[in-house]
Amino acid sequence: MTDDVMRAADGTPLKIKLRQAERREVTRAFLLIAPLFLFIVISFLIPIVVMLKNALYDPDIVDNLPQTTELLRQWDGKALPSEEVFAAFAADLKIASKARTVALVGKRLNYEIPTLKSKVTITARKLDSIETGPWLEAVTAADPIWKDVFTWAVVKRAGSSITPYYLLSALDLRQDADGGIERTPENRRIYLQVLGRTLGISVMVTLFTLILGYPVAFMLATLPQRTASILMIFVLLPFWTSLLVRTTAWTILLQDGGVVAQFLHITGITWIANVLGLMSGEPQLFKTRFATVLAMTHIQLPFTLLPIYSVMKTISPTYMRAAKSLGATPFRAFRTVYVPQTLPGVAAGCLLTFILCLGYFITPALVGGGSDNMIAGFIDTAMNNEGNWGKASALGFVLLIATLILYYVYNRLIGIDKMKLG
């Protein structure tokens, strides 16, 4: 070896050796990560993708009215479809009624024209006894709704297996006869209101946890270590107690004549509120917005408090002393020197609580009334009571997007890998 390159024992240059070793290291790291990564992708991300697909994909009409949808593709949507389309429709309905899938067709069309479910069933039954055309007369005689061009526009639109219908309706929007987007009629608008309510409750809870949590975090961060760690139990025990148990506790305590009502009575708050005219008689707390916000604030308080606390722990008390020695009043020193330093913690805690609040389901369902249901509650209703998978998925889609945007902000501000537990 005459050059002055450093070499390993077998003669390869050290630089190459090092690169090989590093590559081996990276490969080994990937092999360690791979099992969990694959597990999460298969058992978690794919299900989410399936849900997103269900928000956009609905083959019920194209599967059960195949000839009709095929022919409707050429239809211009201006006048009533031709006799040919009506014949195909009658033939499809006859097959569907043998296969017992008429209800599926009716259910899907009913989402857009609320009376159509029974009308489809009746039409199918009437057509069963008719053997020959002309089908236009036969179908429109079964029910006059088939004379309406809009009905056919809906059938045509529902006939494409990829449909924006569910996503639009999750935002209180729908397509008109020409395919343009318009707002749904006043009496059927609910979801924007639900979304607004979800955001409203989340903002309220976040604010309350901040107002209650900030002084506590400040106390815990500045008290002597021993006192602080005893007081910390008051924060950590609720944090470790399951959400369901805490909701259960509130459900029981907030009953009419329950412990909270008794407490308000004994402390005289009930009396004062009665004198001020805020309420009459004993308080009705259970199944109210107040109860929802109260229970959620209780549950979320540690989530807001702990990040603020851990930031406050790192703030050196000398800054405050310096400010005071420069002539600031304690309040001014606190406001202009201490508070700005805690803002990263405030942002972390509040964002975390806000994001978690958006997905609340159990607590509003158990403690709140019917008008306190948040978006997750409506997903549950769409899924379990209405059997409307498309709607449930579309609402899930909206909730997921909202959550991801907020997490993106969180990640930019704080860094998701800095999330701490306990």
Next chain:
Amino acid sequence: MALPPYMTTSERVSYYGVRVFVGAVLLFLIAPILAIMPLSFNSEAFFSYPMPGFSARWYTGGDDGFFTNARWTGALKLSVIVAIAATILATCLGTLAALGLSRSNIPGRAAIMAVLISPMIVPVIISAIGLFFFYAYTGLNGTLLGIILAHTALATPFVVITVTATLMSFDRTLMRAGASLGGAPHTVFFKVVLPLILPGVISGALFAFVTSFDEVIVILFIGGPEQRTLPRQMFSGIRELISPTITAAASVLIVFSTFLLVTVELLRRRSERLRGIKS
């Protein structure tokens, strides 16, 4: 504690004001949890104080009792089985991944991390319907395996985060020292790395256990009618007819979480002592 004599009146007022406020908030945090426990010993089936008499009927009173009613004991048993299985799976997978992630030079670390902790980020209701659809295709709805896999997915982020945090302060030269002394990679792992990161691993495992043990939304969607875990049993109990047995169940869970809190806290202190961090 005596206040320094140079404090002004307004400082004194705000000093005590803050203390009273903080005391009230701490009481607000703990009171609901403590108030529920005595009610579970009420001899009558209602939920207010003062109680007419004490009784253990909501714990051991035959059909009323948490430990004697087959529906509650069955639910407890199912919850424990699922939680243990999910914890073992989540801890193994999560610890391995955390070991891989702790090497600083892997490309796309942030993206990998985002995927691994996504089950914690996505609202549970979305996970629940997604899993329901997916399990409908794969026939896992209403199976024990399905529940365990779902709970494992939800629990792994907690293991990954806790163990990664522990590994941050782990001195990697110790591994090289072990290897240079002739230890094979697995010997080094079991003799050097694992004992040092064990507190973090156990904390992560406890988090995983709690996540599974408390989970109520996913089970509502993917569980079969007779697969009632403890939270599900409680949830339907509250929705339908509140019986004091629920207060007994809640009390048992509170005692259990207190026990977990103490364990995690002790582990954290031990791990700080092991690594020479003085608090």
